[in-house]
Amino acid sequence: MSRYITHGMLIDGSGAPPQPLQWLRMDEGRIAEVRLVDDAAAPVPLPADADIAFDATGLTVMPGLIDAHCHLSYGEARSIEEQDLYGSAEYRALRAGWHAGKVLRSGVTSVSDPGGSWNVAVAVRDAIRAGIVDGPRMSAAGKYLTTQTGLADYFPSWVGTPPSGVGALTHDVSQMLTEVRRQVKNGVDFVKVAASGESSTLTPGGGSVPAFRSEELKVIVDEAHRHGRRAAAHARSGVAVVDCIDAGMDWIMHGDYMTQAQCDRLAASGIPLCPTLTFMANIADYGHLVGCSAGRIERIRHTFETAIKVLRHAYRNGVTLITGTDSGFSITPFGQWHARELEIFVEHIGMTPLEAITCATRNAGFTVDPGQVGVLAPGMWADILVIDGDPARDIRVLQEQHRVRAIFKAARAVDLHPARDAIERWPWERVMTVSATELHWHSVRGTQ
Numbered sequence: 001m002s003r004y005i006t007h008g009m010l011i012d013g014s015g016a017p018p019q020p021l022q023w024l025r026m027d028e029g030r031i032a033e034v035r036l037v038d039d040a041a042a043p044v045p046l047p048a049d050a051d052i053a054f055d056a057t058g059l060t061v062m063p064g065l066i067d068a069h070c071h072l073s074y075g076e077a078r079s080i081e082e083q084d085l086y087g088s089a090e091y092r093a094l095r096a097g098w099h100a101g102k103v104l105r106s107g108v109t110s111v112s113d114p115g116g117s118w119n120v121a122v123a124v125r126d127a128i129r130a131g132i133v134d135g136p137r138m139s140a141a142g143k144y145l146t147t148q149t150g151l152a153d154y155f156p157s158w159v160g161t162p163p164s165g166v167g168a169l170t171h172d173v174s175q176m177l178t179e180v181r182r183q184v185k186n187g188v189d190f191v192k193v194a195a196s197g198e199s200s201t202l203t204p205g206g207g208s209v210p211a212f213r214s215e216e217l218k219v220i221v222d223e224a225h226r227h228g229r230r231a232a233a234h235a236r237s238g239v240a241v242v243d244c245i246d247a248g249m250d251w252i253m254h255g256d257y258m259t260q261a262q263c264d265r266l267a268a269s270g271i272p273l274c275p276t277l278t279f280m281a282n283i284a285d286y287g288h289l290v291g292c293s294a295g296r297i298e299r300i301r302h303t304f305e306t307a308i309k310v311l312r313h314a315y316r317n318g319v320t321l322i323t324g325t326d327s328g329f330s331i332t333p334f335g336q337w338h339a340r341e342l343e344i345f346v347e348h349i350g351m352t353p354l355e356a357i358t359c360a361t362r363n364a365g366f367t368v369d370p371g372q373v374g375v376l377a378p379g380m381w382a383d384i385l386v387i388d389g390d391p392a393r394d395i396r397v398l399q400e401q402h403r404v405r406a407i408f409k410a411a412r413a414v415d416l417h418p419a420r421d422a423i424e425r426w427p428w429e430r431v432m433t434v435s436a437t438e439l440h441w442h443s444v445r446g447t448q
């Protein structure tokens with residue numbers, strides 16, 4: 001049955017400038033027709049019995065935002081131990097379902113979940129599709145394929161990657177192939193690869209060592225593609241970015257330490273980049289409010305500043321950028337920071353607000369359901385955000401929750417006011433930190 005959204009200003013997500021909307025018709029979960037106000041022609045009247053889902057007079061109608069980097073299984077982790085060790089698979093899946101509702105109610109109608117613990121993202125995606133829990137449209141990866149020099153092999157070599165952790169440690173090509181097949185069998189939409197490492201393996205030039213040899217990456221990507229799945233990579237090091245390009249990776253996250261030449265390779269490849277700056281910006285700007293150490297704040301601020309220099313070059317030279325936030329940590333709780341990435345794109349990369357919106361709609365849709373989501377045009381999913389404000393003028397309005405007037409996912413209105421929106425943290429979720437720093441006898445006695 002057709003339903004209509006009427007009036008308001010339409011930002012269709014394609015990059016086209018805002019235009020006054022007559023009405024938009026939704027049918028079978030999809031956009032069926034869009035009628036703009038045409039000063040030269042008479043308005044096209046609605047049928048007498050039209051079912052008006054929302055009158056958006058004075059408001060902005062736009063695609064729901066898309067966060068291409070959101071880890072639903074992480075449970076707002078305060079530490080790697082909390083992310084990788086505490087909480088059963090069952091508890092994590094239920095918790096992720098709860099968090100998915102918060103993400104959706106914040107105006108994010110799609111996320112790409114690039115890796116997490118157990119097979120939680122796949123389970124939540126399926127539960128959302130089945131209508132068991134409310135949440136955004138999702139594309140899901142499983143555990144990150146990694147090596148002993150890659151991200152997600154967090155613990156000492158005598159521990160390895162725990163079954164509850166986000167990494168799948170692979171030592172050789174045969175194990176890589178087996179892991180890809182296992183993940184495909186278990187329902188991933190794409191394979192996540194930790195193509196570069198943690199800060200403990202930083203190279204002198206910045207970034208971290210590539211965790212895989214380029215021929216290994218090729219095998220992984222090829223195997224994912226052979227099974228009709230895609231592959232995406234975490235790569236902070238510029239060398240790792242180039243290896244990912246050569247391997248035919250479908251999209252790349254971070255890229256902070258690319259040189260301009262490596263960045264130009266990325267532009268020529270046409271492979272999109274999801275820089276994921278919000279996580280770093282939150283630590284740099286607000287980390288002092290939540291107990292991040294001064295040293296860590298400084299280190300992250302330096303990486304952020306390094307990244308935005310090359311990202312400005314990337315954007316000017318035609319790299320397709322996608323919004324993502326790394327929501328799922330305690331510094332990026334679900335449903336709160338997804339739209340900050342757009343503000344960062346405007347403020348630090350030099351985009352217009354409309355260009356940033358396109359990164360969060362059409363461009364990010366590529367990571368979820370290519371060509372089906374992110375633009376309000378006939379045939380696309382009717383995933384729609386109605387907001388009080390003009391984000392094409394002030395991008396920050398997208399972060400103000402009280403401005404959200406309506407959200408539709410597949411043409412169905414989302415309940416914006418659930419009975420309860422906060423959960424308690426359970427003791428077993430936290431690392432057993434005794435104290436943040438040492439309690440010295442002298443600091444108690446006030447002597448030196």
Ligand SMILES: [Zn+2]
Binds near residue numbers: 069071
């Ligand atoms: Zn991430």
